[in-house]
Amino acid sequence: MITTTNIQELCKLIRKDILESTFYAKSGHPTTCLSSVELVTVLFLKYLVFEPENYPQIYHDEFILSKGHAAPLLYSIYKKVGIINEDLKTLRKLGSLLEGHPSVKLNGVKYATGSLGQGLSIAVGAAWARKYHKIDSKVYVLIGDGEFAEGSNFEALNIAYKYNLNNLCLIIDVNRLGQSEETLFKHNLDEYVKRLDAFGWEYVVIDGHNIEEIEGAYQKFINGVNKPFAIVAKTFKGKGVSFLENKENWHGKPLQTLDELNKAIQELNIQNEEVSVNVSYRRYPYSNSVQNKLIPVEVEYKEMATRQAVAKAITKVGKYINNLVVLDADVKNSTYTEYFEKEYGDRFIQCHIAEQVMTGMALGLAKNGFIVYLSTFGAFFTRAFDFVRMMMYSKPPLVIFVGTHAGVSIGEDGPSQMALEDLAMFSSLIESTVLYPSDSVSAQKLLINVINQHLQGKLNGIVYFRTSRPSTSILYDINEEFEIGKVKVLRKSENDEIAILSNGVPLFEVIKAYNKLKDEGINVRVIDVYSIKPLDEDYLVRALDGIKKVLIFEEHSLYGGMGQIVSSLLLKKGNVLDYFEIIAIDKIPLSAPANDLLNYHNMDYFSIYNKVKQVV
Amino acid sequence: MITTTNIQELCKLIRKDILESTFYAKSGHPTTCLSSVELVTVLFLKYLVFEPENYPQIYHDEFILSKGHAAPLLYSIYKKVGIINEDLKTLRKLGSLLEGHPSVKLNGVKYATGSLGQGLSIAVGAAWARKYHKIDSKVYVLIGDGEFAEGSNFEALNIAYKYNLNNLCLIIDVNRLGQSEETLFKHNLDEYVKRLDAFGWEYVVIDGHNIEEIEGAYQKFINGVNKPFAIVAKTFKGKGVSFLENKENWHGKPLQTLDELNKAIQELNIQNEEVSVNVSYRRYPYSNSVQNKLIPVEVEYKEMATRQAVAKAITKVGKYINNLVVLDADVKNSTYTEYFEKEYGDRFIQCHIAEQVMTGMALGLAKNGFIVYLSTFGAFFTRAFDFVRMMMYSKPPLVIFVGTHAGVSIGEDGPSQMALEDLAMFSSLIESTVLYPSDSVSAQKLLINVINQHLQGKLNGIVYFRTSRPSTSILYDINEEFEIGKVKVLRKSENDEIAILSNGVPLFEVIKAYNKLKDEGINVRVIDVYSIKPLDEDYLVRALDGIKKVLIFEEHSLYGGMGQIVSSLLLKKGNVLDYFEIIAIDKIPLSAPANDLLNYHNMDYFSIYNKVKQVV
Known part of the structure; x- marks a missing residue:
């Protein structure tokens, strides 16, 4: 007593x-x-x-x-x-x-x-x-x-x-x-x-x-x-x-x-230096029914937006992992998490337009047995930055943040809806993984990869997926593998005069420019930087083998984006370049169709073409 | 009617x-x-x-x-x-x-x-x-x-x-x-x-x-x-x-x-395509009493923490500018904005622990005639990132964010209170100015500089000051001028073998290491990067004239900090370096006295000394 x-x-x-x-x-x-x-x-x-x-x-x-x-x-x-x-x-x-x-x-x-x-x-x-x-x-x-x-x-x-x-x-x-x-x-x-x-x-x-x-x-x-x-x-x-x-x-x-x-x-006025503490220790009955089988890597080989591709993948994962939960802030029809809700409504949490409680809940869920996937426009995760920062210190098993509507290619809705600082935000966390798939295949495969790696004890904590609004064509074969920390060399020849690093929607403009330049006899190496953090510096340097000129196109702020990360790696590795330039979003975007905005920011295919002509 | x-x-x-x-x-x-x-x-x-x-x-x-x-x-x-x-x-x-x-x-x-x-x-x-x-x-x-x-x-x-x-x-x-x-x-x-x-x-x-x-x-x-x-x-x-x-x-x-x-x-069921709109346009009586005299650049030549120095400076400014308002989120005794409150209580707004309304109010005030200064721990501005991002799009005349308690040198309070992502956050804004003074003189001068530049129509928008918790010694003469966008070469000789770029508390450790190395005949160039954004790349390159080895020490995340920004500038300018390394906060800090933490993160003077010895 x-x-x-x-x-x-x-x-x-x-x-x-x-x-x-x-x-x-x-x-x-x-x-x-x-x-x-x-x-x-x-x-x-x-x-x-x-x-x-x-x-x-x-x-x-x-x-x-x-x-x-x-x-x-x-x-x-x-x-x-x-x-x-x-x-x-x-x-x-x-x-x-x-x-x-x-x-x-x-x-x-x-x-x-x-x-x-x-x-x-x-x-x-x-x-x-x-x-x-x-x-x-x-x-x-x-x-x-x-x-x-x-x-x-x-x-x-x-x-x-x-x-x-x-x-x-x-x-x-x-x-x-x-x-x-x-x-x-x-x-x-x-x-x-x-x-x-x-x-x-x-x-x-x-x-x-x-x-x-x-x-x-x-x-x-x-x-x-x-x-x-x-x-x-x-x-x-x-x-x-x-x-x-x-x-x-x-x-x-x-x-x-x-x-x-x-x-x-x-x-x-202490009367007794040794008060005996008689606590009756006990627990509630509970049987853990978590199933942890690896997810088969089956992807839908179809052209679609990466925001849609990751949502399709997570819905597929829902079938295999019964401790997966998905959270929304009233944008499930934009992030396509409505797919998951339809199949697994009891594991779908609608937080309404309240990103802080969504992120706080994500941690509470992750620390109580759930793998957590939460998604909103990448821009709106800024609302929860303090929660994200603190979540890191709690070392959650696995929390996947999916930010949609990256960059200016969202078009008419304008800057308030564009994620332009999200890579800076999520990369700046001391412990985080930041991925940015550009096509449907890599998006689905990376998502499944992340979960499987986690199930095998190889990956924990906060993983951020940056995804795009527009539908993009397919870049990869269905059997391609995507290792976290690597890049993919998409186009390469024996006599490349320049390399372009890109991701997201601008990457497709780069490929268009590549084709036009190739027709004119100018060879360009094209590299898809789908893994922002980690980014294997040795692998990156090898991908740039023989290259003396590098251009980067990314629809993110110049500060804290992929370009600056790549810069620090190249400088550290002693890469000597004759030319290096990052073309990023360095002026406030407008509200207009996506193609107009890519052009406005010098990352449509013709601007890319012109830039290469000017540099080589 | x-x-x-x-x-x-x-x-x-x-x-x-x-x-x-x-x-x-x-x-x-x-x-x-x-x-x-x-x-x-x-x-x-x-x-x-x-x-x-x-x-x-x-x-x-x-x-x-x-x-x-x-x-x-x-x-x-x-x-x-x-x-x-x-x-x-x-x-x-x-x-x-x-x-x-x-x-x-x-x-x-x-x-x-x-x-x-x-x-x-x-x-x-x-x-x-x-x-x-x-x-x-x-x-x-x-x-x-x-x-x-x-x-x-x-x-x-x-x-x-x-x-x-x-x-x-x-x-x-x-x-x-x-x-x-x-x-x-x-x-x-x-x-x-x-x-x-x-x-x-x-x-x-x-x-x-x-x-x-x-x-x-x-x-x-x-x-x-x-x-x-x-x-x-x-x-x-x-x-x-x-x-x-x-x-x-x-x-x-x-x-x-x-x-x-x-x-x-x-x-x-439109009855009338041309409804006449009879609005009686009028205004309320109001006489603008704003005084816009330039602030005399008088600084207190005294060793103190930069968080204290900027607060002293803004209190001085309060005397000259009657449309200056200061906002707090219940940390005025840590940010020292209590100085301003004491003098100008009617222009001091206590928002309590609610950084979002504080930042939203800052915009409403800035757009209604006030110059705004708001201050809390740098870490806690993450709470308002979405508000800061949106504020930028509103192009406010001048809003000065002062983030205190930067980095691990805050010591025992531990990581939750440390600003480690603040440079990434504020730099990633397309339009922003980011300053990081290391001593009391530069802190006061930069603050007054920002206001005077604004009064002269040369500087607008969001300005972020990163400041430190510990008191730091004086680096500069009272007549030193601090231009936004420049760096200061603090130590230089004809035969420097390496340059170290730093700021904040680690800069003082760098100087200690410099002294020890100099005694041993190793000359180190020491550069204070007080202006993170903008940062004049030509000026930076000139400051590194003749240098082939560069070390950076900063108490910020590796990602999005000064080091990566500097990297991108040097790579762009074609600087060929034999050695380049950023020593930043790349593992989760502990809770311990400041010196122990600087050592834990390899940025105390002895670690710096050892690193230089290893590199030269």
Whole structure:
């Protein structure tokens, strides 16, 4: 039996851990931790169904710390309940797994947090996964009141309501103080309540330091609710230490002197240095029914847009992989994920026009047993860049982002709908794979390749596919293989005077120019750069064997695109060129038919032809 | 006197324009336009206070079309009221200013829209600007029900409420149908009402096709409200044409045949092909009090962090420029914009942790007479990438983004707080300036330089400053000048064996290594790349005169950083190098003291020293 006195005593010890670990780290956010101590301790001691080993699995309840800067609290409770055994005094030291914000290298940490306003979206994915598998485990997510200002939370509130995720418990720690001043709503709990109510959630309002009120709140949730559930907890930042509690200017600051530390610990009035923690570890029944057979590489040998080709391929994959899920932001008829929805509607998630919750959910799903495919216009993934960046740090098994409508060849819809910065964005992630197939064959094969490589343990994490709007002709034989990291030499002769590297729609203009130039006796090597990252520099250099002039045509910003990546590889490899130029999108595009725009940006076949004539 | 009959007849003509212009363009979103016809027509004919010339200025009411794909409706009403005189049948044709989504090249278009969910945030900025100047003009923004799912709207609802922007009228066109399926809330208007109410707004619910109800709604707003005001309008997509109205699968599709077009126009039952439009054009009284004196270049000659130096400089600028406004997302004590707040609190906007509304507001402010400075951790601008991208298309006069906490040198807080992709992001914008000062002198001077250049009409648009967390020593004399686009050769001799390009905190490690190497008789050229974009390639090549070996050290992702940009310039200029290597952040950083992390990423002085020894 865990008594209230036991919990209170344990909370004191956790407070001590927080104060000490941040004091010795000389940095950190102790006051942020102190406001959440009771909320987290009661949960772990009395309600969370879990086992310390391999926590958290889908057959456990899981707790997500959205306010990642409260990591020292997480570490302390993890240690108390046996999830970790690290020395808390190594916090924030080189080599320690106790990072300033939770890192997935540490046992029990499934999601890297620290950019605020993301935990709830992740939790929605984690809760959806449990519902899908009809498993009774629950998802708890703790957010701070400061981060409640992030719009992503409201996207997540909507989707949780839509999917009736009554296995989801949101805990809002309303401690009144943001980093630099009071939060928007201060201690006006009613502002939170009004919003939760409007978004269709159930909720309770409690004193977040009162053990019995906290117990009542969790008990209510566990007894069963009809909607997603929120606990609005009034707390005090710095709770438990008189000179920290509810005081401004203490955000992100540890105690400064040993005297301060001793004074603070004294105030905790610890009665018992060794509170026994009797947690009954258990799990929910769950049988994993994931099938992991390799996908047969069957492709439809038909001219179509690459956006359509990858969607066809993923729909085919759906037949073989029952843990594949596809997410949309109300563009399924443009990305063609409607194909998948039609076949596997129960594994298709409509997030509506809300790319942040879509990306957060993708992570929650990926970390709960799903292979995830999410697709929208490449331009609109910029909406979720912070979520994508943070997802990388969580090291998801496999999340495939498919960005459609790359570049100016989308035509009349104009620049707002054109992905022009997507390669820069996805490549800049330290760990990512970026692919850009130009025809239907390579698109389908690369998609299946990615999944098969993942199933064989060779590829993980974030994979970005850049795809085009217009239908493009077929470049490859049905038996061609596409290795990630390589390029394809499409046209080659013994006496090539120049090489052109390209991909996407401009590549087809390059081939047209090639034909015209060939007729005039000018030989051009044409290279399809379908793998942007990785890109094997030695292979690339061999593909350019004997070449002294290089042109690059790409419908992406000059900055961060394929051309600059190739530049750095060639310069590094010491390639000496007589001529090198990147023709990219370096002025703001217009709204006009695709061919007019390719011409406007000097990447239609005639401009390419002229450029080659001028250079050779 | 404008009668209801007149309005109804005009609405028919506008519907005809929409159907015809999209038919001849062979693309576009007529059905999206048709649901909003009455809402927009009544506003422009009876309520909007404006003059067609130079519309919209701050002394006009302004109308923002957030659902940018309804551009044909905008063009039609603009033509009817005399704002434009284009031929509507040039819609979406090369060279036409009537783009698929509104472009600022067209008269009367102040903001490029087309990525959904941004208009309200922009409107909040525009309304705030009017309040600040105590001018009675109003801001109207029309959003679609589909885009109401974007979380950014809720950030904006909060901030409008916080600043009590009762000069702001939000019109929600609830036409039930998204692009690919029904919206989240379909025609359940109550879902909108509940949310608006919870966020503290006033509202009315109307039939969005009923002229009198629309008039009543606008009249209520104009009579004076106490809070920001919303009109929730039930409408039908495709309204007015039987085979389009309220039908699925008509999103983004024009009529397909001339027969269809004729049938649709016939159904409109046009009584009068020439409805006279009697709009009483007028403006609100307003005297522009902007002072535009150049800023004296006085800098504080003191060692400090660059994040602090730019904040000091902008606070100094505040004294000279009374139309300067500073925005924060609850990190003012880290970005030091608290200095500005202390001096000019009435020109400081606290957006709390909501980077999207902050960026949207920045655009609304910049387009209404303000020079804007907004600052947060560089990592967190990723949250607003879509807003930044779209802002570029609106061509704002001057918006200075200051990203702090660049790279691994922030230390213990770990990767979630490190800007590692910010150079890739801001450089990838087709039109942007990206600066990265390394010491306090260059930081202050560059900031003042940017403003003075803007005041002289030489620099516009988006300027990104990358700044560091740690205090760094002074590199430059107080009289040093910093031209945008140049580099600074910090160390040079007659017989340099290698050049190192760097910036930020690693640059100081480079200088330490330089000293040690010099003692050993190895001469290194050290170059400070403070201007990432533009970067004068000829100047760069001259700075590398005689150099055959180049090393780059930067605390940014390898992809999209300074190194790849430099690569492309050197390759283009035909620089032949014996050795070239970029040392960047190519593995996920840890959480540890800054020096430990610089060492972990091979950019502490000893690693640099070793690398040079190995290469020369």
